[in-house]
């Protein structure tokens with residue numbers, strides 16, 4: 001039988017309206033909230049900014065599903081063309 005113990009208790013704070021902000025605005029917003037937490041909140045051991053990463057094709061916006069960081073399996077014509085060009089360059093070397 002599995003024994004479950006809850007560990008590393010923490011409070012996660014989501015700033016208002018980070019979704020839909022550009023990267024710079026979202027980062028700046030988070031830094032402001034972090035500074036406010038560190039200034040005003042009692043009982044804080046440490047606080048830090050974290051983020052998730054979404055990878056997508058720079059050409060068509062499709063979810064990146066490949067292990068390869070250059071070729072997304074041909075999700076669109078541009079991805080396929082870039083891969084063809086890369087292969088030809090490798091042959092030339």
Ligand SMILES: [Zn+2]
Pocket residue numbers: 057058059060061062072074075076077079
């Ligand atoms: Zn694509």
